[in-house]
Amino acid sequence: MRRHRIRSVRRLVVVLLAVVATTVSLAGCMPDPPGRIGGAGVAITGLPPTPPMGWNSWNTFGCDITEELIRRQADALVESGLRDAGYRYVVVDDCWGADHRAADGSLQADPQRFPSGMAALGRYLHARGLAFGLYSGASAQTCTQYQGTYPGSTGSRGHETQDAATFADWQVDYIKYDWCSSDSDHDDQVAAFTAMRDALRATGRPIVYSINPNSGVSGSVPGTEFDWGGVATMTRATNDITPAWSTDAGPSGYQGIIDIVDAIAPLGARVAPGSFLDPDMMVVGIGDGLTAAMDRTQMSMWAMMAAPLIAGNDLTQMSAQTLATLTSPAILALDQDERVSAGRPVDDDPEIWSRAVGDKGLVVSLTNRSDYPRTMSVSLASLGLVGDERVVGVDAWTGNEYRAARGELSMPVGVADTVVLEIR
Incomplete structure (x- = not known):
């Protein structure tokens, strides 16, 4: 019944008959924005044209993740009805890996946190109708390693071909790829993100490629300044979100919901089928800093932006109100509308x-x-x-x-x- 209701609302939204004086051109007929990095086509072929939906471990758990925790969250995603509402990707963020590579140079899971290994976790998720997401770093270190809060130096820079092959072998469906370096040279960033894109392409597996060129970069927001639409499936246009309405941190600091909305407002022309601006993960249901109204505003505006919807709350302790907000059929239908056209002020x-x-x-x-x-x-x-x-x-x-x-x-x-x- 849930699927039927969602499909019915989606059809309603799609066939809305507004009394429009002028007809807006279809998004697919608009020319590519000038300066688009990576070419006119999508970064990774074979993926749905609409924004990805799922869950990410970072906003609630940070580095405190284990195999058992991820499995519990995945089970809750299914049992709550979120999977059937469209939230399919389960993304394991930073701190899943060992602090060193294997003898052959390949990435490996932390043996204490993920004793069964990442391929086994992927099988667990796939068996439940979910998709497997994983984190890696575009520099020599992941973000927590760069910040000194997690040991090792296991970023994918210089290992792109080997790591992409590993991800494909583990049946990974989504890669979150963070910059995490104070070196913000544009050409270097383009080379690093393009190298992983090409390596993912070479595997032949349709893997959502989510990049964040802003982490560790001071005084600049490369995700806003440049259009990365030909390099990545989704590109973070701002720095990290925090569960707040607004902050005074500026573009290089943590930002609230409205700060991010304002930052992305002029960039909507970059959004197209298979290429999305990423306003960061959802903070719906996280902490005490947001009201139910603010949660609705985040869902509403992320849908107006045709943005990926990646929840970040603890799914095992989710309130009925949070679940209702995350699964609003009409809002999800708007976000997933087949036109894939971002709104604007x-x-x-x-x-x-x-x-x-x-x-x-x-x-x-x-x-x-x-x-x-x-x-x-x-x-x-x-x-x-x-x-x-x-x-x-x-x-x-x-x-x-x-x-x-x-x-x-x-x-x-x-x-x-x-x-x-x-x-x-």
Whole structure:
């Protein structure tokens, strides 16, 4: 029944008939943005055109991971219904590896943390209908090794061909690849990330290639500055997220939900089928710094950006509210819409975004950044719509309907909350 409901909502979103004055060109018909690194095609072929969905160990557990912990999280992903909602990738982040390579130079699992080995973990995940994700470093060290909090020097730089073959042999489906170096030379970064892309391609296995060129780089955000769409399946456009609404850290520090939304707002043209901007993992259900409204805003805006949805909460202790937020059928349908077109601010208003969906459909989000509830409005003219009596916005979260009047759609929005309107 869950799958049927999700498919039904997805079809509804796709066939939304907005009264559009001008028809927006399909995303696939738009020219590649200038300066796209790696060429016009997708980085790795054979993958779904829509954003990946899954779970990553880092935000909740950091280095405190074991084989048994990952298996428990995977089981919870299945039992909770998240897998059937689309969350398939289980990504084991940093600290899974031994502090040295094997005698033949290959990567190996930490024998205490993962005694059965990574291939066995992959088989465990695949047997449950899940996909296997793994972390590696684009430099000589992984991030925790670079920071001095984990022993060894087992990054993949200089070992790309061997490590890619190992990943393929372990039946890995997703690689998270961090830079982690103070050397931010652009040509060096391009060479490092392209080398692993080419090595993954050579295996013939369709592996999601997720890169973060920003870790360890001071005063610059290469993921924002450059379009890596031809190099990677998904590219981190910002530094790490933290469970907060906003921070004062600036672009080179930890950022909150709204900081990341604002950083990615002008970059939507880079998004295309099989090539995504990564605003970092979900912080829904993590810690005490976020309200339920803020969780909804993250889900809403990540969907408006056509971004990967990678949860990071402890799935074994997830509240019913967190589960409901993560599995909203209408929001997931928006994120996974076949058009794969990122939204953008309306009239440069950071609180109001629109996104084209399906053939001629339209979705509008309104985020209340004030510290008090208020009525928010969006003019039909700014959306290219006409005819007050014919335009209705249906909130994807609540099902509430708002009929246009006097050339506007208006509705109440709570503090730090977001209304997502399907325009009919």
